[in-house]
Amino acid sequence: MAANPVREGNIRIPSGCAISGMFAKDGRLVSGESIVHSMTVMHDRSNGLGGGFAGYGIYPEYKDAYAFHVFYDNKSAKAECEAFLEEHFDIINLSKIPIRKNPRITDEPLIWRYFVNPLPTKLADSQLGEREFVARCVIRINTRIKGAYVFSSGKNMGVFKAVGFPEDVGDFYRLEEYEGYCWTAHGRYPTNTPGWWGGAHPFAMLDYSIVHNGEISSYDANRRYIEMFGYSCTLQTDTEVITYVIDYLHRRQGLTMEEVAQVIAAPFWSTIEAKSEEEKAKATYFRDVYASLLITGPFSILVGFEGGLMALNDRLKLRSMVAAEKGDMFYVASEESAIRLMEPEPDRLWSPRGGEPVIVTLNHTTERG
Amino acid sequence: MPIQFLYPEYEVVRNPDLCIVCRVCERQCANEVHRYDADLNKMFSDSSKCVNCHRCVSLCPTRALKIVKSDHTFKENANWSRQSIEEIYRQADSGGVLLSSMGNPKDYPIYWDKILINASQVTNPSIDPLREPMETRVFLGAKPGSIRRDKDGKIITDLPPRIALSTPIMFSAMSYGSISYNAHASLARAARELGICYNTGEGGLHEDFYEYGPNTIVQVASGRFGVHKDYLETGAAVEIKMGQGAKPGIGGHLPGAKVFGDVSKTRMIPTGTDAISPAPHHDIYSIEDLRQLVFSLKEATEYKKPVIVKIAAVHNIAAIASGIARSGADIIAIDGFRGGTGAAPTRIRDNVGIPIELALAAVDQRLRDEGIRGNVSIVVGGSIHSSSDIVKAIALGADAVYIGTAALLALGCHLCRSCQGGRCNWGIATQVPELVKRLNPDVGYRRLVNLVNAWTHEIKEMMGGMGINSIEALKGNRLMLRGIGLSETELKILGIRHAGE
Numbered sequence: 001m002a003a004n005p006v007r008e009g010n011i012r013i014p015s016g017c018a019i020s021g022m023f024a025k026d027g028r029l030v031s032g033e034s035i036v037h038s039m040t041v042m043h044d045r046s047n048g049l050g051g052g053f054a055g056y057g058i059y060p061e062y063k064d065a066y067a068f069h070v071f072y073d074n075k076s077a078k079a080e081c082e083a084f085l086e087e088h089f090d091i092i093n094l095s096k097i098p099i100r101k102n103p104r105i106t107d108e109p110l111i112w113r114y115f116v117n118p119l120p121t122k123l124a125d126s127q128l129g130e131r132e133f134v135a136r137c138v139i140r141i142n143t144r145i146k147g148a149y150v151f152s153s154g155k156n157m158g159v160f161k162a163v164g165f166p167e168d169v170g171d172f173y174r175l176e177e178y179e180g181y182c183w184t185a186h187g188r189y190p191t192n193t194p195g196w197w198g199g200a201h202p203f204a205m206l207d208y209s210i211v212h213n214g215e216i217s218s219y220d221a222n223r224r225y226i227e228m229f230g231y232s233c234t235l236q237t238d239t240e241v242i243t244y245v246i247d248y249l250h251r252r253q254g255l256t257m258e259e260v261a262q263v264i265a266a267p268f269w270s271t272i273e274a275k276s277e278e279e280k281a282k283a284t285y286f287r288d289v290y291a292s293l294l295i296t297g298p299f300s301i302l303v304g305f306e307g308g309l310m311a312l313n314d315r316l317k318l319r320s321m322v323a324a325e326k327g328d329m330f331y332v333a334s335e336e337s338a339i340r341l342m343e344p345e346p347d348r349l350w351s352p353r354g355g356e357p358v359i360v361t362l363n364h365t366t367e368r369g
Numbered sequence: 370m371p372i373q374f375l376y377p378e379y380e381v382v383r384n385p386d387l388c389i390v391c392r393v394c395e396r397q398c399a400n401e402v403h404r405y406d407a408d409l410n411k412m413f414s415d416s417s418k419c420v421n422c423h424r425c426v427s428l429c430p431t432r433a434l435k436i437v438k439s440d441h442t443f444k445e446n447a448n449w450s451r452q453s454i455e456e457i458y459r460q461a462d463s464g465g466v467l468l469s470s471m472g473n474p475k476d477y478p479i480y481w482d483k484i485l486i487n488a489s490q491v492t493n494p495s496i497d498p499l500r501e502p503m504e505t506r507v508f509l510g511a512k513p514g515s516i517r518r519d520k521d522g523k524i525i526t527d528l529p530p531r532i533a534l535s536t537p538i539m540f541s542a543m544s545y546g547s548i549s550y551n552a553h554a555s556l557a558r559a560a561r562e563l564g565i566c567y568n569t570g571e572g573g574l575h576e577d578f579y580e581y582g583p584n585t586i587v588q589v590a591s592g593r594f595g596v597h598k599d600y601l602e603t604g605a606a607v608e609i610k611m612g613q614g615a616k617p618g619i620g621g622h623l624p625g626a627k628v629f630g631d632v633s634k635t636r637m638i639p640t641g642t643d644a645i646s647p648a649p650h651h652d653i654y655s656i657e658d659l660r661q662l663v664f665s666l667k668e669a670t671e672y673k674k675p676v677i678v679k680i681a682a683v684h685n686i687a688a689i690a691s692g693i694a695r696s697g698a699d700i701i702a703i704d705g706f707r708g709g710t711g712a713a714p715t716r717i718r719d720n721v722g723i724p725i726e727l728a729l730a731a732v733d734q735r736l737r738d739e740g741i742r743g744n745v746s747i748v749v750g751g752s753i754h755s756s757s758d759i760v761k762a763i764a765l766g767a768d769a770v771y772i773g774t775a776a777l778l779a780l781g782c783h784l785c786r787s788c789q790g791g792r793c794n795w796g797i798a799t800q801v802p803e804l805v806k807r808l809n810p811d812v813g814y815r816r817l818v819n820l821v822n823a824w825t826h827e828i829k830e831m832m833g834g835m836g837i838n839s840i841e842a843l844k845g846n847r848l849m850l851r852g853i854g855l856s857e858t859e860l861k862i863l864g865i866r867h868a869g870e
Contacts, residue, residue, distance in 0.1 A: 215493035217835055217849075218842030224766075225845065228740045253516055259524075266839075268502045285526040288508045289516075291841035297493050298836075316501060316838065318494055 017201070017213035018045030018166075018187040018334045019321075021302040022342055023309045023360045026328040029057055032175030035183035038338040039166035045213075045334060046187030048104075050200035051169035052161025054209035054304050055180035059156050065092050065115040066134055066206075069152035069159055070141075071197055072110035077147030084145065088137055089116035097160075098174055105164045105172045109197055113158075131206055131251060136230070138205070143232050149198045154207030155306070161186075161200035169200075181362065182309050184302045186211035203239040205247045207306040212239045213334055214299030214319050225292035238299070245293050246303055257303070257310045261357035263290040265315045302332060308361040317354030324349040330360045374458035376441045377416035378451075381425075387433035388412055394425035394434060399792040399804055422785035424794035456715070467715035470788035470798070472615060472707040472752055472774060475719050480726035480859070481758045485868055487849040488834040496838050498829040504839040505536040505825055507769055509606075509746040510675045510699045529699060530675045532586075532605050534769060535564030536825040537759065537840060540817075541704075541750045541771035542588050542610065542679070544572025546623045546632045546644065547711035547788070548777075549805040552797045555780060555813030557581040562814070563821050566605055568771070571595070571621065571646055573635035579603050586677065589666065591620055592646035594636040598669065606700070607666050607674050611650070611659070612681030614708025614751040617722045621646035622712065627791055627800045660696040667697070675699035682706060682728035682751065683721075687735035694736055694745045702771060703728050705751025709774040711798055712789035725751040726765065730863045733766025733845060742766075742845075756827035765863065766845040779820040780813045 020038045024030055032055055039051070059067055068085075072078040085091060093115040099108070118133050126133050138150045152159035157180075160173040166187040170176075186201035202209040216222070216238045223233045223241045229252070231244040242264070249260045263286050272283045287294070298318030303310040311332040313321050324331040324339045324346035331339045331346065339346065352358050381402060390412055395403040400418045403425060405411075419436065426434045443451055456467055489495040496503070510531025517525045540556050553575065556567040561584045568586040573595015578585070587604030589596050601607055612618065623636075623644040633640045653659050663676050678693045679702035680686070686703065693701050705725025710718065729749045736742040749762055750771030759770050778784070781795040788798035796808030828840075837843050851868040852860045860867055 215836075217489070217493060217837045218846065220848035221842050221844055221846035224737055224847070225742070228737050228742060254518075255516070269504055269506055270502055281526040282524055285524065285528065287841070288528065288531070289512050291508070291512075292844060294839055294841050296837045296839055296842035316496070 017189055017211075018042035018338070019185065019211045019213050019300060019302055020333040020338045020342075021184040021211070021304075021309060021311065021331070022182070023330040024181045024328060025330060025360055025362060027057070027181050027362050028328070029179035029181055030183070032170065032178045032180070032183060034342050035185045036167055036170030036175055038333060038341045039170070039185050039187055041337045041341055042187060042333070042335055043165060043167070045189060046165055047189045048165050049163060050161070050186075050188030051164055051166030052159060052186050052200045052202050052211075053166070053170060053173070053175060054152075054157065054159045054182075054184045054202040054204065054211070055175070055178050056157045056182035056207075056304055056306070057180040058158055058178045059115070062092065062115040063156040065117050066153055066155055067158050068114040068116060068138075068150050069097065070112045070114065071149045071151060072112065073147035075110070077145060078110055078112065081141055081145050081148035084137075084141060085114060085116060088119060088122050089114075090119055091116050098177075099172050100174050102164070102168050102172045104168045105162055108162065108172075135206055135247070139230070139232055143234055151198055152204050152209075154204060154209070157204075157207055157209065157304070157306070159202050159204045159209055161202065162197050163200060182304055184209065184211045184304050184309070186213075199235060199237065201239050202304070203235075203237065203243045205243050206251070207304075208243055208247050208250070209304040210239050210243045210246065210301055212242060212299055212301045213321075214238065214301075214314065215297055216242070216295050216299055216314075217297030218295050221292055222295060242295065242299075242301060245295070249290070249293065250305070257305070257308065257359050258357060259286070261310065261312050261355070261359075262286050263293050264295045265312055265355035265357075266294050267355060268315065300334065308359060311352060311358045313352060313354045313356075315355035322349065322351050323358050330358075332358065374462070375417070375455055376439065377419065378439055379419055379421045379436050380416045380439050381414035381419050382435050382437055383412060383414060384433045385411075387431040389431055389433075391430060393428050393430065397424050397428050397794060399794050399799075399801070400790075420785040420787040420790070421783075422787070422794050423783045468712055468789050469715040469718050469786060470712055471709045471784055471786045473719050474786070477706075478724065479752075480724055480855075480863070481754065481761055483853050483855050483859075484726070484761050484863070484865065485851045485853055486757065486760055486764075486831055486835070487851070489836040493836045495836055496833040498826075498833045501833075501838060503829040503833055505828060507534050507537045507840055508532070509534065509748065509768055511745060512743040514743065530606075530673055531699070532566060532675060533564075534566065536821065536828070537763060537767075537769035538563075538821055538824065539565050539586070539748065539769060539771050540567035540776045541708075541773035542568035542570035542586075542608065543711075543773060543777075544570030544588075544594075544623070545575055545635055546572040546627055546800070548798055549793075549796055549800060549808060550575065550631065551805050551808040551810050551813065552777075552780060553578060554810035555808065555817055556776065557585065558810065558814035559817035559821070560584040562818050565821065568608060569595075569604075571610060572623075572632070573637065574600050574603065575631060575635050588679075589662075590646050591648070591650045592644060594638065594644055594646070597637070601666065601670050601674070604674065606677055607670060608677035608679055608702065609650075609659070609662060609666070609698075610679045611653070612679065612683075612704065613710060614681045614704030614706050614722055614725070615710035616713040616717045617681030617683050617706075618648060619714070619717060620648040624791070629800070632800060656692040656696060659693065659698075663697040677702050677748070679704060681708075682723045682725055684723060686723065686728045687731040690732040690747075691735055691739055691741070694741045698745060700746045700748060700768075701732070702748040702750065703732060704771070705749065707752030708750055709777070710788075725749050726761075727859075727862050729762060729767055730765050734864055737845075756824035757831065759824065760828055760831045760843065761850060763840065763843050764846050764849045765865075766847075768844065775820070776817060779816045780808060781816075
């Protein structure tokens with residue numbers, strides 16, 4: 001693919017969006033058909049320049065291996081990337097990701113899937129933990145191998161994304177053939193016209209995947225801070241930097257998801273003043289220590305992670321987001337209409353408050369922040 | 370009568386139709402410019418003594434006075450300016466080093482004025498500070514690299530010592546001695562009311578001001594004047610002054626004439642002795658020595674006070690700051706070449722050091738490149754003219770700013786740049802009792818509070834326009850800035866793009 005001057009990574013592209021998610025707390029596996037369907041009603045929130053999905057629990061047969069989904073611009077990028085993978089990983093399985101031709105999805109790159117595990121010797125040499133080793137390898141491929149882009153790298157989960165409307169993207173990737181306990185979806189409305197598949201959402205790092213609606217005003221403050229810790233924000237998108245911030249706080253700093261939410265959508269000082277002494281001390285600590293990871297400006301995000309899902313709005317709730325429950329099922333979307341398509345009669349339907357995370361995990365009840 | 374080589378640069382002009390011969394100008398001018406002739410019942414002025422401080426102009430009840438730039442001229446010469454010529458006359462006459470005050474007034478670029486700020490349109494909303502919370506609180510001090518939890522999994526919220534500021538503005542170091550008791554009283558009271566800090570400079574802390582300790586930064590400079598245990602323990606932070614933007618590489622000198630009474634007592638030196646601060650600290654000849662002083666002060670204050678290291682912006686600033694960030698310091702204060710002073714050799718003030726904007730950008734980026742930006746906070750000073758300069762400084766990467774000249778202007782300073790004479794008509798840079806009392810701290814502190822509150826309002830407006838509702842999301846957010854009329858090199862150092870990009 002020729003270098004596109006307005007491709008993500010060359011310029012910064014703000015975008016509006018639609019998001020949708022579902023989560024089965026009892027771990028039952030649900031086909032991808034329903035989440036694809038939920039996006040059709042929010043068609044006008046996207047403009048055909050990006051759609052995508054993340055599914056968790058979809059690769060039970062390879063659940064202990066890292067599933068890499070890779071876009072290649074050409075065969076030489078593939079050859080170079082595969083040489084790198086072979087040098088660092090034990091490749092258990094590789095194949096093209098099955099697709100169905102769709103008239104509205106065109107110019108697809110080569111799309112491959114690899115189930116891999118780090119080579120023990122390489123891992124030992126690196127003196128890194130396994131997940132850190134994998135993360136660094138992904139960053140290395142994405143920054144050093146031209147024309148290769150790993151867009152999904154977690155265990156027993158996968159991201160599927162393309163340039164197009166979300167419902168067409170779901171059809172293209174044949175998502176009705178996958179079953180997962182958690183699905184998230186994204187339709188993109190970028191204010192520019194890039195044609196690159198890697199720029200679509202979800203954005204993923206290991207088992208973290210993010211779909212995001214909004215345009216954060218703290219972008220460069222967050223980016224310049226997080227890049228101190230080995231991340232490289234090559235796409236210049238909000239979703240990319242939010243993913244790295246969450247990876248850093250949750251995986252590397254060991255914060256819980258509730259605590260992550262308290263950092264990135266920190267309560268206002270006026271709210272903190274009203275809390276108990278213990279909570280005040282903790283909230284003040286987070287705002288001080290992780291000041292540069294506060295995210296401002298409008299956002300609603302769904303953070304998928306192994307065994308869980310977090311829905312979070314910015315602290316002023318400048319983007320719409322609705323949540324619902326029906327038995328063990330949890331739903332969340334930009335609009336209630338999308339939830340009604342997945343579950344016409346939820347037991348409970350509410351609008352989470354700004355900065356208050358809704359976190360669901362397997363075999364647990366809904367927690368409200 | 371000797372030959373007079375120097376013709377006054379400014380002339381006092383009196384409108385005889387307006388002058389009512391009230392003699393206020395005569396009483397107000399400590400430089401004795403104005404004289405009353407009883408025989409003629411008329412006021413006369415000697416412009417050669419005028420420093421252009423506007424005291425008489427401001428107090429003249431009929432606006433009969435104004436100061437104008439003289440149109441007297443040398444033969445025009447694009448190479449030899451009037452200033453160059455006159456300075457030679459002056460040195461040929463005195464044989465001395467030229468002395469000046471306040472900041473570098475030369476025509477160097479002001480980068481703040483070549484940087485533009487962003488605002489939200491359509492794709493994300495601006496935020497109205499009148500309707501939504503808009504937060505400006507900042508903490509200065511080291512950030513831990515990782516969290517610790519107790520046995521129950523609760524986060525241990527102990528942090529290294531820090532300063533909390535309600536708004537990212539502090540009053541920079543100005544010693545008692547270089548400025549008056551009433552100026553210090555105004556700064557201290559304003560700092561307390563605003564929830565910020567002022568800085569003692571190297572003059573010790575007058576016993577009357579110990580009550581403002583939580584809002585006081587106590588300075589330890591090369592002369593160690595006024596430093597003792599209570600002093601260190603009283604302040605909110607201890608600042609080691611390594612350098613000053615107005616005179617990088619040299620020390621300080623408070624003439625013995627100003628060292629009497631409380632000034633001598635506060636500095637802990639005998640009346641009438643010159644207070645000479647050496648150019649270097651005589652126990653600091655390299656970075657490892659600085660580390661020892663940092664930890665000596667931490668030991669002395671039982672690790673309860675953050676230690677600030679203040680340096681002048683010089684060519685190799687990024688590497689120097691990187692060394693300081695690893696020295697145990699909690700905060701680095703960088704003073705740009707426009708920074709003010711009570712007295713400095715003119716040649717040094719006007720030719721040594723670099724602009725704070727470039728120094729800040731270089732330091733912030735270097736510390737990030739090395740992954741140690743969290744070790745320290747960065748405070749910058751050296752000509753912050755307005756709230757927009759502060760927004761730009763923070764977006765470039767500063768945690769807070771020091772204002773000195775702006776604070777003195779709020780107190781009435783007119784930038785006549787004659788502080789070294791000690792006859793400040795505004796009661797600021799003087800120790801003469803009748804002049805000091807002209808600065809009423811009740812009024813002075815209120816004017817400082819007004820200024821900082823006004824700037825904070827403006828900062829909030831600009832933040833809201835960018836869709837940012839907390840100052841921490843502005844820090845280092847260089848994408849919010851664009852350069853205008855800057856070269857590739859300047860843009861690269863500032864780490865910003867050109868307008869339109």
